Amino acid sequence: MRCEMKFETVISPLDLDLTLACGQTFRWRRLEGSWLGVLGSEVIRLRQEGRTLTIEAEPGRDDIVALVEEHLRARDDIRAVQRKLSSDRVLSSGMRDLKGLRIVKLDEWESVVSFALATYANIPRITKMIETLCSKYGERLPGGFRAFPSQRQLRKASINDLADCGLGYRAKYLHQLCRYLGPGEIARMKSLPYDELREQLIELPGVGEKVADCVSLFGFGRLEAFPIDVWIERAMGRLYGEKGNYRKLRSFASDRFGAYAGYAQEYLYYNERTISGRGSCMFSEQ
DNA sequence: GCCCAGGAGTGTG
DNA sequence: CACACTCATGGG
Numbered sequence: 389m390r391c392e393m394k395f396e397t398v399i400s401p402l403d404l405d406l407t408l409a410c411g412q413t414f415r416w417r418r419l420e421g422s423w424l425g426v427l428g429s430e431v432i433r434l435r436q437e438g439r440t441l442t443i444e445a446e447p448g449r450d451d452i453v454a455l456v457e458e459h460l461r462a463r464d465d466i467r468a469v470q471r472k473l474s475s476d477r478v479l480s481s482g483m484r485d486l487k488g489l490r491i492v493k494l495d496e497w498e499s500v501v502s503f504a505l506a507t508y509a510n511i512p513r514i515t516k517m518i519e520t521l522c523s524k525y526g527e528r529l530p531g532g533f534r535a536f537p538s539q540r541q542l543r544k545a546s547i548n549d550l551a552d553c554g555l556g557y558r559a560k561y562l563h564q565l566c567r568y569l570g571p572g573e574i575a576r577m578k579s580l581p582y583d584e585l586r587e588q589l590i591e592l593p594g595v596g597e598k599v600a601d602c603v604s605l606f607g608f609g610r611l612e613a614f615p616i617d618v619w620i621e622r623a624m625g626r627l628y629g630e631k632g633n634y635r636k637l638r639s640f641a642s643d644r645f646g647a648y649a650g651y652a653q654e655y656l657y658y659n660e661r662t663i664s665g666r667g668s669c670m671f672s673e674q
Numbered sequence: 675g676c677c678c679a680g681g682a683g684t685g686t687g
Numbered sequence: 688c689a690c691a692c693t694c695a696t697g698g699g
Contacts, residue, residue: 504681507681508681508682508695509680509697509698510698512697512698554695555695557682557693559695596683599682617680618679633689
């Protein structure tokens with residue numbers, strides 16, 4: 389990548405490593421102390437040194453900083469988030485060490501595809517599936533990078549073509565998604581309240597409650613969404629003694645975390661995955 | 675080889 | 688409503 393444009397900005401608090409490597413997004417690669425990724429049609433390199441975030445990109449756009457700031461949700465008031473969640477005895481102590489972990493804002497279409505593919509797979513595999521899709525169907529970008537393929541680009545692929553990308557049974561869902569969900573529908577859904585957005589997402593093939601909540605949170609930026617996967621289910625049982633079906637756990641989270649349930653979920657998710665890799669728990673049981 | 679993964683869809687009691 | 692079963696596969 390021949391980066392010619394260079395910018396600096398401050399997003400605070402921010403821990404780029406925590407934010408880009410915790411399973412919200414699957415397209416950033418860590419290389420020699422910086423992060424390489426694609427936002428829209430822009431190849432971007434990010435490097436954090438203290439409070440300074442350095443952004444490098446190809447010349448061509450003058451709003452690269454705004455692009456990155458939107459992706460990292462620079463306008464989120466993390467202090468307000470943590471103040472609100474600090475009333476929760478379980479989260480209050482450990483979450484201070486995670487204040488640099490920010491929710492990211494993904495492209496809506498990319499989020500639907502990514503999390504529909506993410507069912508019943510681990511993160512390395514999800515990463516590979518998406519990488520293969522991008523390399524086969526995404527627009528060519530400088531430096532051998534690829535944009536995330538659009539709905540129209542993916543429509544050209546048959547179910548077998550998609551299965552050849554290692555998608556398994558998910559190939560059929562993606563094939564249908566390309567025919568049911570277009571830019572028009574996405575534009576319309578942006579203005580819906582969360583509960584209606586969620587209902588309409590669940591109507592899509594391959595999208596159930598969990599995927600709809602991931603898409604609501606990461607794609608449509610609804611911070612009240614609380615996706616419950618196996619890790620969160622485990623964490624809620626262990627830390628809160630809370631067990632049951634999706635509806636019950638979701639209701640518990642909504643009552644407890646309210647408008648910032650998405651951040652609470654990210655803290656719990658990070659912690660649960662970390663301790664399974666022989667780390668120690670950041671949160672104390674209730 | 676075995677186990678499990680940021681589950682969804684479908685059928686049954 | 689709650690379960691049970693299937694789906695297809697690769698990474699650890």
